[in-house]
Amino acid sequence: MSLKNGATLVAQYPKMPITVDCVIFGFDDNELKVLLIRSDLEKYQGMWSLLGDVVQETEEIDAAAYRVLDQRTGMTDIYLDQVRTFSRPNRHPGGRVVTIAYCSLLNIKHHSLKITDNELHWHSVSSIAEMAFDHKEILITCHEWLQKMIQENPVGFNLLPDKFSLRELQNLYEAILGIELDRRNFRKKFATMNLLIDLDEMEEDVPHRPGKLYKFNFEKYNKSNRKWVGIDF
Amino acid sequence: MSLKNGATLVAQYPKMPITVDCVIFGFDDNELKVLLIRSDLEKYQGMWSLLGDVVQETEEIDAAAYRVLDQRTGMTDIYLDQVRTFSRPNRHPGGRVVTIAYCSLLNIKHHSLKITDNELHWHSVSSIAEMAFDHKEILITCHEWLQKMIQENPVGFNLLPDKFSLRELQNLYEAILGIELDRRNFRKKFATMNLLIDLDEMEEDVPHRPGKLYKFNFEKYNKSNRKWVGIDF
DNA sequence: TTTCATTGTGTGAATTTTACATAATAAAAA
DNA sequence: TTTTTATTATGTAAAATTCACACAATGAAA
Numbered sequence: 001m002s003l004k005n006g007a008t009l010v011a012q013y014p015k016m017p018i019t020v021d022c023v024i025f026g027f028d029d030n031e032l033k034v035l036l037i038r039s040d041l042e043k044y045q046g047m048w049s050l051l052g053d054v055v056q057e058t059e060e061i062d063a064a065a066y067r068v069l070d071q072r073t074g075m076t077d078i079y080l081d082q083v084r085t086f087s088r089p090n091r092h093p094g095g096r097v098v099t100i101a102y103c104s105l106l107n108i109k110h111h112s113l114k115i116t117d118n119e120l121h122w123h124s125v126s127s128i129a130e131m132a133f134d135h136k137e138i139l140i141t142c143h144e145w146l147q148k149m150i151q152e153n154p155v156g157f158n159l160l161p162d163k164f165s166l167r168e169l170q171n172l173y174e175a176i177l178g179i180e181l182d183r184r185n186f187r188k189k190f191a192t193m194n195l196l197i198d199l200d201e202m203e204e205d206v207p208h209r210p211g212k213l214y215k216f217n218f219e220k221y222n223k224s225n226r227k228w229v230g231i232d233f
Numbered sequence: 234m235s236l237k238n239g240a241t242l243v244a245q246y247p248k249m250p251i252t253v254d255c256v257i258f259g260f261d262d263n264e265l266k267v268l269l270i271r272s273d274l275e276k277y278q279g280m281w282s283l284l285g286d287v288v289q290e291t292e293e294i295d296a297a298a299y300r301v302l303d304q305r306t307g308m309t310d311i312y313l314d315q316v317r318t319f320s321r322p323n324r325h326p327g328g329r330v331v332t333i334a335y336c337s338l339l340n341i342k343h344h345s346l347k348i349t350d351n352e353l354h355w356h357s358v359s360s361i362a363e364m365a366f367d368h369k370e371i372l373i374t375c376h377e378w379l380q381k382m383i384q385e386n387p388v389g390f391n392l393l394p395d396k397f398s399l400r401e402l403q404n405l406y407e408a409i410l411g412i413e414l415d416r417r418n419f420r421k422k423f424a425t426m427n428l429l430i431d432l433d434e435m436e437e438d439v440p441h442r443p444g445k446l447y448k449f450n451f452e453k454y455n456k457s458n459r460k461w462v463g464i465d466f
Numbered sequence: 467t468t469t470c471a472t473t474g475t476g477t478g479a480a481t482t483t484t485a486c487a488t489a490a491t492a493a494a495a496a
Numbered sequence: 497t498t499t500t501t502a503t504t505a506t507g508t509a510a511a512a513t514t515c516a517c518a519c520a521a522t523g524a525a526a
Contacts, residue, residue, distance in 0.1 A: 003275045006327025013250035013287045017243060018331060042236045057247045057329065061320035085318050085333050087294035094239025096290065098251060100318050167504080184506075185484070192482095208503045209492045400473080417475075418515065425513095441472045442523045 019099040020065040021052035021135065023083070023142035024073070026108040026122055027159040032175045033108065033122040034139060035073070036131075043093045044132035048123065050139070052099065065102040072120065073111055079158045080104040083145050091134045103142045103149075105158040150176055154195055157216040165203050165211035166190065195220055252332040253298040254285035254368065256316070256375035257306070259341040259355055260392040265408045266341065266355040267372060268306070269364075276326045277365035281356065283372070285332065298335040305353065306344055312391050313337045316378050317371075324367045336375045336382075338391040359411075376409075383409055387428055390449040398436050398444035399423065428453055
């Protein structure tokens with residue numbers, strides 16, 4: 001076999017555009033939400049789509065995803081993960097476009113969407129009917145990814161305020177997993193994990209007995225080498 | 234905001250080549266192996282690389298991965314999964330090439346490599362020093378993926394002959410996970426899972442007391458809706 | 467026939483999961 | 497002010513699972 005020159009070889013390869021699509025989950029009003037934008041394509045007029053953009057010639061794809069997130073929401077320091085690549089040849093009406101889905105979790109209260117035109121909107125995940133492109137499929141895949149993720153890693157904290165009650169934490173888990181959990185066992189689980197710091201503060205402005213407020217123990221998280229005992233319910 | 238025509242928009246997008254790289258794991262001689270091919274690039278002369286190829290203009294990426302596998306090994310009906318996309322802008326010396334890694338598990342004994350030139354070779358995973366491109370990184374990622382996968386799904390059977398002993402099965406787990414397991418607890422685990430069918434046959438040509446042979450209970454697997462209790466050791 | 471390595475099975479302690487009940491507290495209602 | 501009500505907060509026992517470990521049975525090799 002003869003050896004080849006890399007540049008010569010690559011020059012002959014078929015080329016296609018690559019995009020990133022960000023599935024940005026938030027949590028509010030006891031519901032899992034996702035940040036959507038109205039499609040700017042004729043074909044999908046009025047339909048909702050994920051936040052995406054094309055990847056630039058020399059841009060690392062992860063970087064493109066962070067860029068999209070920054071440009072759309074102003075957020076920079078948040079959790080972001082590659083989930084999966086979607087490549088159906090006709091998934092984009094304008095021609096072949098391969099897209100790479102990223103997931104991110106953010107605290108809605110922290111981000112009063114800087115771009116507050118009505119093109120951008122937090123949607124309840126459970127009530128989305130139709131979406132542009134194959135974005136519904138991507139969203140479902142990312143939701144499943146999140147369900148798995150949240151049971152193996154304490155990523156849920158990224159969706160909550162800095163201070164939160166155990167009830168809020170449990171509501172989050174129930175919303176993401178779509179199941180009800182036993183309150184006592186849930187609290188016990190987190191108690192034994194030692195991941196919560198009791199702030200000795202109470203909830204305020206709640207229409208019932210206030211619960212204690214906690215914050216996430218980041219130090220413990222970092223020290224633990226990220227090997228998590230799964231969170232099984 | 235004005236609505237756009239999809240084709241017009243996509244025509245302006247930067248384009249780049251996409252490849253697939255297949256990390257094909259096999260198991261033999263109590264070692265986890267991976268199928269590698271000698272790089273045909275000048276720059277990587279003599280170095281080993283994953284089995285890959287460029288994705289065609291209208292080809293679904295999954296299809297490209299299956300095609301590569303078929304072309305290189307002649308196998309068609311096997312387990313194949315997308316793992317992750319690698320996109321470092323200079324990961325390919327010939328220019329920007331994004332690659333999508335796929336993992337597959339196959340039974341070495343079933344496939345006396347049709348292409349038996351010495352460009353293709355089963356390597357022990359634990360003894361690979363250097364590889365072309367970023368393929369070492371891809372391999373490590375896929376190995377970690379496999380370690381996780383095999384603890385959640387009974388995919389290990391794809392790496393074994395149709396008939397196998399419990400010792401062979403345990404050797405496989407130990408090789409993939411890189412740890413030793415307790416024989417009694419291992420056997421008990423699989424006994425309670427009810428995934429093995431006792432064939433009432435014994436190993437032959439082994440230099441010690443022969444063990445019973447089992448086969449994988451595919452019916453049970455299919456009926457179970459693929460919701461697996463994790464295999465924890 | 468003896469040795470030896472390996473298969474095959476069991477058992478009890480420790481840990482984790484699961485199911486469930488009651489007391490304490492603060493808001494809301496009477 | 498008192499009572500009601502919803503919610504927080506905590507405990508406990510049974511069941512299931514994990515973990516650590518020991519011994520008998522078998523067949524090959526010596």
